Amino acid sequence: MNLKIAVLPGDGIGPEVTLQAKKALHAIGVVYDHEFVFEDALMGAVAIDKTGNPLPEQTLNLCLNTDAVLFGAIGDPKYDNNPSAKVRPEQGLLKLRKELGLFANIRPIKPYNSLLDSSPLKREIIEGADFTIFRELTGGVYFGEKKLNDAGTIASDLCEYSEEEITRITHLAFKAAQNRRKKVTMVDKANVLETSRLWRKVVKKVSENYPDVLLDFLFVDNAAMQIILNPKQFDVILTENLFGDILSDEASVITGSIGLLASASLGNKNALFEPIHGSYPQAKGKNIANPIASILSAAMLLEHFGLHKEAKKVYEAVEKAIEYNVVTIDLKADSKFGTNEVGDFISNVI
Amino acid sequence: MNLKIAVLPGDGIGPEVTLQAKKALHAIGVVYDHEFVFEDALMGAVAIDKTGNPLPEQTLNLCLNTDAVLFGAIGDPKYDNNPSAKVRPEQGLLKLRKELGLFANIRPIKPYNSLLDSSPLKREIIEGADFTIFRELTGGVYFGEKKLNDAGTIASDLCEYSEEEITRITHLAFKAAQNRRKKVTMVDKANVLETSRLWRKVVKKVSENYPDVLLDFLFVDNAAMQIILNPKQFDVILTENLFGDILSDEASVITGSIGLLASASLGNKNALFEPIHGSYPQAKGKNIANPIASILSAAMLLEHFGLHKEAKKVYEAVEKAIEYNVVTIDLKADSKFGTNEVGDFISNVI
Numbered sequence: 134m135n136l137k138i139a140v141l142p143g144d145g146i147g148p149e150v151t152l153q154a155k156k157a158l159h160a161i162g163v164v165y166d167h168e169f170v171f172e173d174a175l176m177g178a179v180a181i182d183k184t185g186n187p188l189p190e191q192t193l194n195l196c197l198n199t200d201a202v203l204f205g206a207i208g209d210p211k212y213d214n215n216p217s218a219k220v221r222p223e224q225g226l227l228k229l230r231k232e233l234g235l236f237a238n239i240r241p242i243k244p245y246n247s248l249l250d251s252s253p254l255k256r257e258i259i260e261g262a263d264f265t266i267f268r269e270l271t272g273g274v275y276f277g278e279k280k281l282n283d284a285g286t287i288a289s290d291l292c293e294y295s296e297e298e299i300t301r302i303t304h305l306a307f308k309a310a311q312n313r314r315k316k317v318t319m320v321d322k323a324n325v326l327e328t329s330r331l332w333r334k335v336v337k338k339v340s341e342n343y344p345d346v347l348l349d350f351l352f353v354d355n356a357a358m359q360i361i362l363n364p365k366q367f368d369v370i371l372t373e374n375l376f377g378d379i380l381s382d383e384a385s386v387i388t389g390s391i392g393l394l395a396s397a398s399l400g401n402k403n404a405l406f407e408p409i410h411g412s413y414p415q416a417k418g419k420n421i422a423n424p425i426a427s428i429l430s431a432a433m434l435l436e437h438f439g440l441h442k443e444a445k446k447v448y449e450a451v452e453k454a455i456e457y458n459v460v461t462i463d464l465k466a467d468s469k470f471g472t473n474e475v476g477d478f479i480s481n482v483i
Numbered sequence: 484m485n486l487k488i489a490v491l492p493g494d495g496i497g498p499e500v501t502l503q504a505k506k507a508l509h510a511i512g513v514v515y516d517h518e519f520v521f522e523d524a525l526m527g528a529v530a531i532d533k534t535g536n537p538l539p540e541q542t543l544n545l546c547l548n549t550d551a552v553l554f555g556a557i558g559d560p561k562y563d564n565n566p567s568a569k570v571r572p573e574q575g576l577l578k579l580r581k582e583l584g585l586f587a588n589i590r591p592i593k594p595y596n597s598l599l600d601s602s603p604l605k606r607e608i609i610e611g612a613d614f615t616i617f618r619e620l621t622g623g624v625y626f627g628e629k630k631l632n633d634a635g636t637i638a639s640d641l642c643e644y645s646e647e648e649i650t651r652i653t654h655l656a657f658k659a660a661q662n663r664r665k666k667v668t669m670v671d672k673a674n675v676l677e678t679s680r681l682w683r684k685v686v687k688k689v690s691e692n693y694p695d696v697l698l699d700f701l702f703v704d705n706a707a708m709q710i711i712l713n714p715k716q717f718d719v720i721l722t723e724n725l726f727g728d729i730l731s732d733e734a735s736v737i738t739g740s741i742g743l744l745a746s747a748s749l750g751n752k753n754a755l756f757e758p759i760h761g762s763y764p765q766a767k768g769k770n771i772a773n774p775i776a777s778i779l780s781a782a783m784l785l786e787h788f789g790l791h792k793e794a795k796k797v798y799e800a801v802e803k804a805i806e807y808n809v810v811t812i813d814l815k816a817d818s819k820f821g822t823n824e825v826g827d828f829i830s831n832v833i
């Protein structure tokens with residue numbers, strides 16, 4: 134297979150971890166005789182620094198015209214602590230999600246057997262947990278109108294959803310559930326929010342097409358508790374943009390490190406793959422960031438193009454690294470291996 | 484002291500647990516020679532059933548003219564699963580919060596030593612954790628304009644905050660931190676939301692009045708993870724309405740049971756005390772609900788009126804119940820004690 138992949142390393146640890154994902158894909162290409170052509174482009178704080186724009190036109194065009202996007206991380210403290218900055222790195226990522234129509238962000242959560250003890254949760258709570266979060270990614274409060282009055286004393290964000298936006302991701306979630314344990318848990322705040330009530334109504338309607346899938350509902354406050362109390366109860370979690378953001382970072386504790394969690398963001402035409410961790414600026418350039426989330430994002434990319442045995446090869450190589458303790462310090466405090474060494478080990482195993 | 488207390492037992496397990504709190508307050512009154520006069524009133528689904536209104540005029544007037552409100556729980560599945568119900572129980576609670584101006588919801592989180600093993604988190608993670616969440620309670624997406632178009636296909640909720648709303652709760656949070664470990668962590672999503680950026684700006688400004696208190700910031704997704712990874716890092720968490728709702732339910736896992744967590748909702752004139760758990764309809768009338776959260780809410784009421792030794796007495800009685808295993812099944816699966824027995828034990832110890 135021939136794939137053209139846009140690579141947006143982004144900010145902080147983005148470049149170091151993305152490099153490892155490229156190495157892994159390259160290794161897969163060699164072994165299985167595929168041609169992966171990478172083209173790097175700017176996005177995020179680095180793009181602002183060089184061009185003034187967090188998503189330069191050129192980057193967007195590249196992404197629109199490649200088979201897939203491999204993305205690193207975004208964000209820089211110099212913007213976070215300046216509430217009045219007009220241009221911010223995150224705008225680049227949000228715009229990219231919107232322009233590529235990446236409405237479904239898929240985040241699988243499953244602990245590795247050999248890492249069961251690295252979680253802050255007890256082994257018996259997490260052993261056997263295996264669920265996937267379907268987070269709506271191009272709607273909700275992320276994209277609604279934002280206002281600040283002239284005096285700078287009143288601000289607002291509009292959370293908006295349409296039936297159509299809810300319908301399309303709901304189908305994906307139910308289809309995924311059909312290939313899993315056939316349960317969808319919709320998370321909302323329908324006792325307070327109008328948008329949540331619309332979600333409930335639409336999801337119920339769509340669910341009628343999937344009579345083999347069980348549907349239940351949880352309020353988001355309860356869900357935030359249940360994910361820790363009893364993560365095994367979940368199969369597919371379906372939720373809106375902001376709740377999905379919060380719950381998926383929270384759920385990372387089940388695996389012991391957010392540095393292990395990958396995600397796929399899918400639209401009708403385009404697809405982007407990214408670790409769920411952020412830019413982790415404190416670790417930048419120190420060769421300590423965990424590259425596994427980025428490498429697993431590359432594996433999700435392979436799966437997306439039907440390259441299942443190739444993806445499996447990557448998963449197995451990652452498992453081997455974990456099994457042999459070739460991991461970064463987030464997983465083993467006294468580890469001697471850095472980002473690069475873990476990446477090299479995994480590509481060599483491939 | 485002479486206190487007139489409005490009691491709103493509400494829905495589900497509300498009445499059973501609130502009864503135990505009344506018993507505890509009664510016992511305190513006898514021992515310390517205070518007169519607590521209780522007046523019960525309707526709110527929630529029960530109020531809708533009887534009057535059509537989740538917060539009858541009479542209830543509101545009572546609450547406006549008493550020293551404090553003791554509240555049970557609200558919510559009923561028959562409304563949750565009917566997205567098009569026009570009148571819902573939660574509207575009663577939200578209206579009450581608004582009308583009484585209860586802008587600060589204070590939720591302390593601290594595990595009991597003898598319960599360290601009932602948490603899904605490992606002992607070493609939670610031992611020594613002790614923080615308080617200051618949740619803004621009368622603003623944000625809970626109270627912004629809600630819309631649904633005529634076709635019922637597009638819904639929206641407006642999240643709005645003013646400088647004034649942020650300022651008043653921020654002062655309370657910093658004052659509390661001065662009497663604690665002198666650290667405030669503001670939780671927001673300033674990389675995406677305009678309201679969060681206003682929060683950051685205002686909180687920074689207010690913090691200048693408290694040079695002895697350290698202020699730091701976390702994005703809500705990261706905070707949801709950090710509360711589980713390392714709860715000991717927190718002293719006072721300050722956040723907006725919806726984030727506070729989610730994070731405080733989540734944080735309940737640290738204590739082993741949400742049935743242990745109390746809260747105070749304060750305004751300039753009024754004060755309301757309530758468990759953070761919900762109406763738990765499955766347990767209604769079964770004498771299995773944990774009354775401790777409600778009893779501890781009563782203790783927070785006592786503290787609010789400066790009755791510190793009385794509050795301490797309640798805390799000690801609760802500790803004794805826990806120590807002697809006189810607890811409900813959420814804390815000890817094979818317990819023979821029910822809501823009533825735990826409540827009786829605690830009042831007797833008082």
Ligand SMILES: CC(C)[C@H](C(=O)O)[C@@H](O)C(=O)O
Binds near residue numbers: 208378409675
């Ligand atoms: C960087 C930020 C805008 C982003 C989000 O909130 O969506 C990140 O937290 C994520 O989850 O991908």
Ligand SMILES: CC(C)[C@H](C(=O)O)[C@@H](O)C(=O)O
Binds near residue numbers: 324759
């Ligand atoms: C019942 C509901 C409206 C309420 C809220 O979301 O505020 C509850 O969850 C709480 O935390 O007090």
